[in-house]
Amino acid sequence: MSTAPRRATLSFLALSLALALGAAAPLCAQHAPVPTLAPTANAAEAALRDLYTAEWEWRQREFDRERIDGRWQAGGRMPSVTPEAWHRRTAYWRDVLTKLDAISLTDLGREERINAAVFRTSIEASVANAAWRTYEAPFNSDSFFWGGINPRQPYQTEADWRRFIARLGDVPRYFDEQIANMRSGLDRGWSVPRATLDGRDTTLVPYTQTGEDNPLLATFERIPVAIPEPVRTQLREEGRRVVLEQTLPAYSKLLGFLRDDYFPRTRTTIAARDLPDGRAFYQSQIREYVTRDMSAREIHDLGLAEVARISAEMREVMVRTGFEGTFEEFLDYLRTDPKFYAQTPRELLAHTAWIAKKIDGELKHVVGTLPRYRFTILPVADDIAPIYTAGRGGLEACFFNTYDLPSRPLYNLPALVAHECAPGHSFQAALALEAPARPDFRQQTYFSGYGEGWGLYTEWLGTRMGIYETPYEEFGRLTFEMWRAARLVIDTGLHEYGWSRQQAIDYLAGHTALARHDVVTEVDRYISWPGQALSYYIGYKTILDLRAEAERELGAAFDQRPFHDTILNLGSVPLPVLEEEVRRFIAEQKAAGRASG
Template sequence: MSATGRVRLRLSTLCLLMLGACAAAGIALALPGVVPQDAVRDNVAATRLHALFDADGAWRRQEYGYTEVDGRWRQSARLPSNTPEAWERRAAHWSDTLAKLDAIPADALTREDQVNLAVFRTAMQADVENAVRRTWEAPFNSDTFFWTGFAPRQPYQSEQEWRDYIGRLGDIPRVFDEHIDNMERGLARGWSVPLASLDNRDNTIVPYTLDDAANPLLAAFDTIPATLPEAVRAQLRADGRKVVLEEAVPAYRRLLSYMRKDYLPRTRTSISAADLPDGAAFYRGQIREYVTRDMDPREIHELGLAEVARISAEMREVMARAGFEGSFEEFLAYLRSDPKFYARSPHELLATAAYVAKKVDGQLKHVLGTLPRYRFTILPVADDIAPNYTAGRGGLEACWFNTYDLPSRPLYNLPALTLHECSPGHSLQAALALEAPERPDFRQRTYFSGYGEGWALYTEWLGTLMGIYETPYEDFGRLSFEMWRAARLVIDTGLHEYGWSREQAIEYLASHAALSRPDIVNEVDRYISWPGQALSYYIGYKTIRDLRVEAELELGADFDQKTFHDTILRLGSVPLPVLEEEVRGFIAEQKAALSEV
């Protein structure tokens, strides 16, 4: 019996035991046959809604090849199909599910189920739009590739997980062939990744074409834990080596040849999303997907310009506090070139990040009421993707920091980066979502960029209240990161709405943020090839900052940031309009409670 079933059984038993006592006390109970009509209506609507949740979950596990272990989804021994027929099947399923959702009266649901419905519908609408637009015909971008991510970031712990990994490696030839067929279809209709954003990206395939320990797929088998018997480890290594050399490596070699001889010479030379088929509507759809609200690109552009001006003034104030007497441009040059701002080894960079993360641990009790039990680790970005990867990325299992090209990784940026990626940003946020109150399981897997990236950027600012920034340079690094996200509003819309060139975008970011040149180029290429995603950070951040100002004004001296933050994090990932409704409901409840005291 499920946990929900056990709770319902206990409640039913308790109600029966209470019948006599309630009757003696004159308390009316809603017995079978006299259930209030509203309750019946609520139960019918909720039953239909949760039946859709359950059906979709079962469908997704089958469709994408997942198994469920201890309540968590895990990839099985097969990889999902990427054929046009598979995408047509998915689009039909999602469209049918949306039609059934629309037939459920939202006003008959509890507030919790209204949130569930909003999360489910918003995510599925994005799924449908991408499937119908056939975005899968350009199945990668300058930042994220379908040919990486197969090797485990941390060693699997069970024999079955290793067996499943070997099974997926054997599936790589089919998957790559499907992607190549789709890319050919995309090229034929003018739907492809911009060439300008793909410099050296083909080189990320090269490590997987090797037949020695430098191949990440083979190297993974050297990490099989000693907790498995030696005979099992030996057999796994032998089976893994066979499938890598006979199946995966040839597939990677074919892919590399295709990319260099066919795709790159033929992919589009334009960079704006507007140049894609029905590009203007596609870009607005991407904004809707990542920001989770309808916003006009020109409105976003103007917001970005205003925020860039505000942050610029703050950056100059911090520059003065650092005692620098030259121009702003000279200060940026100084920060980018002085060796004292850079780690001398990968270990030093990772150790600095770990120190910041531990310093944050000591402050969490002052900013959060609920702390997760799950723990993350800190790891370097894998060598095969590091040259074209962002400075860091965080998730449930780990925070990854890029140690490639250390002269481009200033240490004064690490406090803000650690807050964002690790704690109280992405890793902590993911752990709280995992440990959230019982909800439909899709709520743990759904991620809205506006909410998640907005919270993570907000935690960079929160570090100013936590005492994390120890020097003016670290505070300038924080502001440089904030500027980086605000400038994205200008650059992303500049590229895809106003027709900016790649060089114009690079120079705009370089003149406003103390990022290294390689980071700036990688970031602009990401905005070119991934329209709309970069807008989510600052708009989500501004939404949370504005809500905090609203709560502080409404509650005055009774404002408690711990309950404010718990309200946001307890929700899990939700669309920004839902976040606003829930936080404003929290403010109203707090005010009502205070008025009764």
């Protein structure tokens, strides 16, 4: 899954998390210039460009962001999350949709038609979530509005540090607004499910400490020496003062609220359908994350069919390992034999780095355009590692979880590195940063079906790149594919068909070699974040089906490099737009082939 501070047709939960992550991300060393767009061709294109440009600049002001070195970055305040702020935003977005409806799409050129489709899908998701007031449950079992404030890597300039300190001083107001929203959610039966909350409060505890175990205080010990004295000492002292006098008490207050008030009153049900008008809400989440109209039944049936197909392939690979027991015994063997696990965090990270460099050598055969930007590999932060997923990738870094090493099998790492690093999320994010000139909102919009679909596709692409060297690593890849296919069954089972939490755990554990720790963490994520998990496999299948179509139509003339360039050069788009543009590429390639023949 992408960390992408980037990005999305976002629910208010996801938007809050993205804004927090954006606040935490230090500026890139590479500046991104303001794009220079081609002239508009007619009045319709001019009207559309004026509309999306004005909305994007308004949105940045709404969420207290500033253009710094060519990129929109967090400013000196945390965003407002009051109901009044959301109502104001919703009214603005509804007006934007009305204006968008008045623009004739038939008068738009190809690029502006794509812009219009991306823009509409993003705004519609924001308006839909406003109606559901999802900001009243502003976190889930996986991601937290309080956890993305601290930077993962130190800022590099004095101005960055001063904005960060100013945001820390605004945390008390921001947390108070979140608390007020959560109280309103409790009053109407809208909350995070209680079953998914075990241990989530502990992620706050380090931020309530007064010593160097506090991640915020530790951050101020990492001000780089490139910032000269006495400024470095001044920043450290001012930052520590703000943390101790303002930020730390706000974290303590939030922790007390969650433990004493929120958790005891959260709902004991787990299904989205059990929320007020829950079935309609779940359908809206499917629409948001899949970016196409699919019913829960359609998705559930697709999942069952894919699970059956992948199960057969997994058993074939098991035979290739020489294992002579049952499938269930093989899963137990994979989960328990020490030879499949790193003994130290450094060993796991070193293994991921080796895989990443091995993939580097194959990329020139996979895509035609390679990005200049580089990611690093880092461990998941200690404060969130116990409840975090195995790995996540973004523009700046790929993070791998080194907590509980007996739950982190090495045979899964090739697929995980391909997905999170390159040619998956980090690679994709770098290309987006360096993409041809397109509107600001296109550079920072992220659709989960597109992004996560590409990530899962790159795991399959690894079979063409030679990165799976043993049957165990191939089984690890199939485990990951099964994991995403099973999500189609589990997510719809939980939220539409009344599955219990234990039923979901048993289903995932019985079909994959995922460690028990990961199985439970994943199921709790699906319970508390309805619909998001559906995007991976549906996006993946869309891309894989398009590749099969291209290979069938183009025959020996098929070249995967321009095929992949077509997908990546689009940037993040809804899946119907992806299908339309890839089919346009196929038609152009066929026409070029006929002309040359």
